[in-house]
Amino acid sequence: MHHHKNIVLIGMPGAGKSTVGVILAKSLGMQFIDTDILIQERAGKMLQEILDLDGPDAFKRVEEETILSLHPRNAVIATGGSVVCSEAAMAHLKSAGAVVYLEIAYGEMEKRLRNITTRGILLLPGQSLRGMYDRRVPLYERYADLTVACSGEDLESVVGNVIEALRRVRDPTRPG
Template identity: 90%
Template sequence: MQHHKNIILIGMPGAGKSTVGVVLAKTLGMQFIDTDILIQERAGKMLQEILDTDGPDAFKRIEEETILSLHPRNAVIATGGSVVCSPDAMAHLKSGGLAVYLKISYEEMEKRLKNITTRGILLLPGQSLRGMYDERVPLYEKYADLTVACSGEDLESVVENVIEAL
């Protein structure tokens, strides 16, 4: 299965985008890009540090700049959970590939995000985890070319399900 298109993984924090992405890229012989790591390299600090010291707006700006500077081919791209909040970043990513939404339930996300304070999760001031979840679901659904349910699935099954969906 040869792709010149990219596979863009979108979904909630904790959905498994980075983990699934690595295995998927290996399985399909594609390169793997984790935009969170690129953001950290670009900013010279951890995601949580950017949020704590520079605030959510600066984080969104760096995330968007980082994504707009990417021009990959044949890559699996794991995005940060907040990428769907940027129409420009999403348009840029989707111009080169398919968006695959790794869908998890709110309960599953909560369970997976045991340590939320260090994960670099973009919560707006006063926003609860539930509020973020409810706000983003329609965005993931809007941008998704394919949706793969991941709640209660192990890594191998999710990877197989993504490949099948493609």
């Protein structure tokens, strides 16, 4: 399907991209890349600090630059929730591998994001969590090669479901 065999995880803040990504990479013998960590390294500050001190536009710019600088091979890539706001970043990621949307319901996201102020979540000025959710869902759906529902699932099940979904895409003749 994709010659580089990367797996790109997209989804809402709190969907479990980083946690699922680490376990997935271990299970499949791949390397793991967390773009939020790369953004922090590149900017020399925490995601929340970039948002607070430099603003949402600067954050989006650093996020896009960070992703465009990636040329991974055989990696599981966990992205920040706002990556789908950049067409350039998503085109780059889609060309690098299979994009898997870890889908969670709004209520589940709200529950998981108990402490939103320190998570580095890109909310536009005056935007509510609900507004952000509603705006991003169609973007995740548009860019996803595969969608895996994660609401009410434990991490191991999500990882298993992702692996199974990828297998089905790579080999549609397999029963599943």
